[in-house]
Amino acid sequence: MSTYEIKFSVNGNDESLAVRGDETLLRALRRVGYVEVKLSCEGGDCGACAVLLDGVAVNACLVFAAQADGAEITTVRGIGTEDDLHPVQEQLIEKGGVQCGFCTPGIVVSAKALLDENAAPSREDIQRGLAGNLCRCTGYKKIFEAVSAAARQISEGGGS
Amino acid sequence: MSERVVGRPHPIIDAAEKVSGATVFIDDLELPDALTGMALRSPHPHARILRVDTSAAERLPGVAVVLSKNNTPDAPFGINHKDEAAFCREKVRYVGDEVAAVAAVDEATAREALSLIRVEYEVLPTVADPFAALEPGAPLVHDSVAGNVANEFHIRRGAIDEAFDEADATFADEFHTHLAHQAYIEPTGCAAQWHPDGKISVWGCLQSVFLIRTFMLAPVMGMSADDFRVTQTKPGGAFGGKLDVKAALMAAMLSRAAEKPVKFMMSLEEDLIAMRPRMPVHISLESAWKRDGALAGKRVRIVAENGAYSSLSPAIMSSIALRTDNLYKTPAAEIQGRLVYTNVIPSGQMRGFGNVQATYAWESHLDNVADGLGLDPADLRLKNYTEKGDVSLHGWKIASCAVADATRYVVDKMDWKARRARGGKGRGVGLASCIHVSGNKGFSVELGPDDTDPSSGVVRVDEEGKVEIWSGESDLGQGATSVMAYIASEVMGIPVERFKVPPTDTGYMPFGMGAFASRITLIGGNAVKLAAEDARRNLLDAAAEAMEIPADELEIAEGEVRAKALPERKMAVGEVVGRAGGVIEGEGKWLAGGDVLDKEKFGNPSTTYSFSTHGAEVEVDMETGVVTVLQVCCGHDPGRVINRLGAEGQVEGGVVQGMSYAMMEGLAPLEGRLRGRNFHDYLIATSMDAPPIEHDFFESMDPYGPYGAKGLAEVAINPITAAICNAVYHATGGARIRTLPVTPERVLEAIEEAGR
Numbered sequence: 001m002s003t004y005e006i007k008f009s010v011n012g013n014d015e016s017l018a019v020r021g022d023e024t025l026l027r028a029l030r031r032v033g034y035v036e037v038k039l040s041c042e043g044g045d046c047g048a049c050a051v052l053l054d055g056v057a058v059n060a061c062l063v064f065a066a067q068a069d070g071a072e073i074t075t076v077r078g079i080g081t082e083d084d085l086h087p088v089q090e091q092l093i094e095k096g097g098v099q100c101g102f103c104t105p106g107i108v109v110s111a112k113a114l115l116d117e118n119a120a121p122s123r124e125d126i127q128r129g130l131a132g133n134l135c136r137c138t139g140y141k142k143i144f145e146a147v148s149a150a151a152r153q154i155s156e157g158g159g160s
Numbered sequence: 161m162s163e164r165v166v167g168r169p170h171p172i173i174d175a176a177e178k179v180s181g182a183t184v185f186i187d188d189l190e191l192p193d194a195l196t197g198m199a200l201r202s203p204h205p206h207a208r209i210l211r212v213d214t215s216a217a218e219r220l221p222g223v224a225v226v227l228s229k230n231n232t233p234d235a236p237f238g239i240n241h242k243d244e245a246a247f248c249r250e251k252v253r254y255v256g257d258e259v260a261a262v263a264a265v266d267e268a269t270a271r272e273a274l275s276l277i278r279v280e281y282e283v284l285p286t287v288a289d290p291f292a293a294l295e296p297g298a299p300l301v302h303d304s305v306a307g308n309v310a311n312e313f314h315i316r317r318g319a320i321d322e323a324f325d326e327a328d329a330t331f332a333d334e335f336h337t338h339l340a341h342q343a344y345i346e347p348t349g350c351a352a353q354w355h356p357d358g359k360i361s362v363w364g365c366l367q368s369v370f371l372i373r374t375f376m377l378a379p380v381m382g383m384s385a386d387d388f389r390v391t392q393t394k395p396g397g398a399f400g401g402k403l404d405v406k407a408a409l410m411a412a413m414l415s416r417a418a419e420k421p422v423k424f425m426m427s428l429e430e431d432l433i434a435m436r437p438r439m440p441v442h443i444s445l446e447s448a449w450k451r452d453g454a455l456a457g458k459r460v461r462i463v464a465e466n467g468a469y470s471s472l473s474p475a476i477m478s479s480i481a482l483r484t485d486n487l488y489k490t491p492a493a494e495i496q497g498r499l500v501y502t503n504v505i506p507s508g509q510m511r512g513f514g515n516v517q518a519t520y521a522w523e524s525h526l527d528n529v530a531d532g533l534g535l536d537p538a539d540l541r542l543k544n545y546t547e548k549g550d551v552s553l554h555g556w557k558i559a560s561c562a563v564a565d566a567t568r569y570v571v572d573k574m575d576w577k578a579r580r581a582r583g584g585k586g587r588g589v590g591l592a593s594c595i596h597v598s599g600n601k602g603f604s605v606e607l608g609p610d611d612t613d614p615s616s617g618v619v620r621v622d623e624e625g626k627v628e629i630w631s632g633e634s635d636l637g638q639g640a641t642s643v644m645a646y647i648a649s650e651v652m653g654i655p656v657e658r659f660k661v662p663p664t665d666t667g668y669m670p671f672g673m674g675a676f677a678s679r680i681t682l683i684g685g686n687a688v689k690l691a692a693e694d695a696r697r698n699l700l701d702a703a704a705e706a707m708e709i710p711a712d713e714l715e716i717a718e719g720e721v722r723a724k725a726l727p728e729r730k731m732a733v734g735e736v737v738g739r740a741g742g743v744i745e746g747e748g749k750w751l752a753g754g755d756v757l758d759k760e761k762f763g764n765p766s767t768t769y770s771f772s773t774h775g776a777e778v779e780v781d782m783e784t785g786v787v788t789v790l791q792v793c794c795g796h797d798p799g800r801v802i803n804r805l806g807a808e809g810q811v812e813g814g815v816v817q818g819m820s821y822a823m824m825e826g827l828a829p830l831e832g833r834l835r836g837r838n839f840h841d842y843l844i845a846t847s848m849d850a851p852p853i854e855h856d857f858f859e860s861m862d863p864y865g866p867y868g869a870k871g872l873a874e875v876a877i878n879p880i881t882a883a884i885c886n887a888v889y890h891a892t893g894g895a896r897i898r899t900l901p902v903t904p905e906r907v908l909e910a911i912e913e914a915g916r
């Protein structure tokens with residue numbers, strides 16, 4: 001299997017790495033320390049590995065790392081950290097939309113992508129926007145509430 | 161109720177860390193130079209092992225060690241029966257059974273090594289169906305277990321024959337449940353590090369760090385429990401599935417043999433085919449009734465599918481057999497159970513511990529009874545529910561109970577009478593109730609140190625006024641440790657932001673049995689409450705000295721010790737601790753109430769019991785059989801709500817998980833081979849499936865619970881399956897779902913059957 005020298009930026013940090021042709025972006029990101037991108041099904045079914053690739057939400061397990069050469073990648077930590085939370089994260093905390101937290105990095109990424117496109121999503125829009133993110137703990141209700149509240153918070157100027 | 165913290169909505173205490181992706185799950189744990197561990201699993205449901213040749217794998221560069229029956233001792237283990245081995249010895253008994261394991265420098269090398277292991281099998285006839293397994297002359301799963309029966313019991317209580325002879329009406333039904341996985345999103349994994357002094361550190365997404373040492377690691381590895389330091393990594397969901405975790409044993413054995421750290425992460429596929437999913441069961445019910453709707457007696461016959469090994473299944477079968485008899489005043493009962501070995505994945509516990517299955521069957525049956533007697537199903541239940549102060553025919557003592565209030569709430573909110581009067585035109589409503597333990601003494605005997613079902617806690621305040629709670633009970637992601645922090649914050653008058661509850665660790669924490677049987681809030685909560693009270697007393701004594709004011713004239717609020725009479729005389733908690741030497745601790749232990757059941761399974765297994773009623777409204781497409789859950793409405797009695805936000809999350813999560821089980825899940829074994837191998841063939845509810853849920857709590861203020869609280873995790877899931885099936889029955893004018901899950905094909909068959 002041939003290897004490729006690639007470069008991409010992750011949350012604003014430049015990374016250069018050598019990847020095998022069959023290495024997924026998920027595996028490559030985790031290998032260089034971005035373990036906030038979660039590994040579960042590796043088949044595109046659960047959304048735990050979601051990242052923004054040039055602003056578009058993708059499942060990192062479905063993209064080869066080599067395909068991301070030159071791309072700008074944003075993980076959940078590029079959206080917000082403990083000291084500087086994004087409204088989606090703040091509202092997931094406030095509304096109780098997080099339990100075990102394993103699905104949460106992917107939920108934050110998908111919700112951010114949804115709100116970037118649709119500033120005032122309806123419940124159905126949110127359901128559809130998160131349809132690729134499995135959560136086994138919460139029953140989704142509080143996640144929907146959090147995303148709606150985040151949309152309101154953002155439109156009222158509470159951050160982006 | 162004058163509490164400042166308890167009963168209000170709070171975020172879980174580690175929410176910020178979780179939403180920002182900072183939580184270290186097992187696969188994120190950094191363990192320098194760790195080898196990759198992987199298992200070779202049986203491709204056959206049943207085969208004799210003639211030879212295992214690992215020599216080529218051992219020679220592969222980068223392979224540190226290969227383990228199999230060739231180089232490991234014959235040390236059977238198991239929670240209820242010692243019927244399992246680390247590595248298969250004479251036979252493989254299910255597809256996924258561990259035959260060998262390797263530790264290598266990386267995953268690619270480990271995989272290649274697995275492919276180099278040669279196993280010669282003599283394929284044996286498979287016995288996958290439990291009824292076939294009971295036939296005379298059926299192949300034996302374990303050669304030493306005649307008839308494939310792992311456990312059997314027959315109990316008669318009360319005047320059961322008279323109950324049936326003198327009944328005004330009797331009813332009979334049969335129900336069948338399916339094999340379903342816990343389907344947490346985080347695949348299971350563990351890591352281990354052997355130390356030169358012979359001790360081993362183990363990390364993993366475990367429900368009980370203490371018990372895994374005593375029922376699995378120590379006996380199989382010929383070491384003592386103390387030789388292992390087991391530390392929990394936060395589980396990415398567990399739901400019962402991360403109690404009996406063989407990955408811990410694999411990691412520890414590989415690490416000891418390689419004398420290096422090893423990480424053993426299962427893929428989702430391995431998790432689906434080789435963990436311990438919810439037990440399938442076949443339940444026949446007969447019940448005897450008086451004309452006015454009073455229950456006179458019931459007969460239950462159960463055939464439960466053990467799969468290849470027993471894990472917790474014998475205890476689960478008991479729970480299925482007895483549980484529902486305690487929810488209603490049941491004068492007499494006859495119960496027979498048989499637990500049958502098959503060449504299928506070993507079954508185990510999932511949230512509900514058999515009660516999901518039992519409640520589905522009995523509560524479905526009850527609606528058939530109501531129909532037969534011409535009574536409203538809600539009224540029939542309200543007439544027969546147990547009440548506070550009752551002792552059930554099995555000896556259960558009901559210390560608090562608000563199930564009737566929960567049912568009346570559902571009836572009210574759903575506009576029950578009006579909706580019931582409509583029904584039969586493709587739209588209908590149904591409800592169901594349940595009872596559940598808050599801890600179970602039986603586990604303490606089988607798994608714990610003795611019959612006390614103990615828990616203990618340490619509360620430790622430092623010179624900055626920060627508080628750590630050490631409890632041997634674990635958080636599975638549901639917020640159990642947040643409940644402890646809120647209880648301790650209430651007791652101590654210190655804001656919850658200053659509390660930390662580290663993951664369980666046998667290295668320094670006091671003993672706890674762990675998270676199962678809805679025991680944490682009641683048992684762990686009481687221990688932590690006592691520890692917090694002790695720490696508070698010690699803080700006040702230290703403050704009395706530092707402030708030169710008698711302790712009984714002091715109070716703690718907002719993290720400050722204040723003189724009650726002179727609020728301006730105050731000292732920050734951290735300063736008090738600093739002056740007292742830098743640390744102040746409190747200790748608490750709590751032993752659960754209840755009894756160990758006798759041989760006839762008589763006794764009071766838990767300190768107290770929780771209740772719930774779930775209602776569902778469904779639409780059924782009569783042409784296609786497709787069922788849509790339009791809304792769910794439910795009432796729960798968790799004694800007292802500690803953290804409202806967390807409690808709501810338990811209910812909403814439980815309902816959707818239960819609905820998912822009822823309608824779409826299934827590992828679908830065919831001749832022992834599972835078809836569910838990923839989340840596209842093992843479907844679980846997505847955001848698109850989540851119905852609107854309306855619910856409330858009915859607080860019975862339990863006399864034994866901390867602030868009156870008891871367990872909630874399992875009553876949140878038990879009744880929803882039956883509620884949906886009863887709604888389908890109502891919507892279709894009599895289509896009864898007797899086999900789960902509720903697929904369109906089954907609904908159409910049931911509609912046809914009802915029309916005949």
Ligand code: FES
Nearest residue numbers: 042044046047061
């Ligand atoms: S791990 Fe990528 S979608 Fe599940």
Ligand code: FES
Nearest residue numbers: 100103135136137
């Ligand atoms: S919070 Fe556990 S899977 Fe979503």
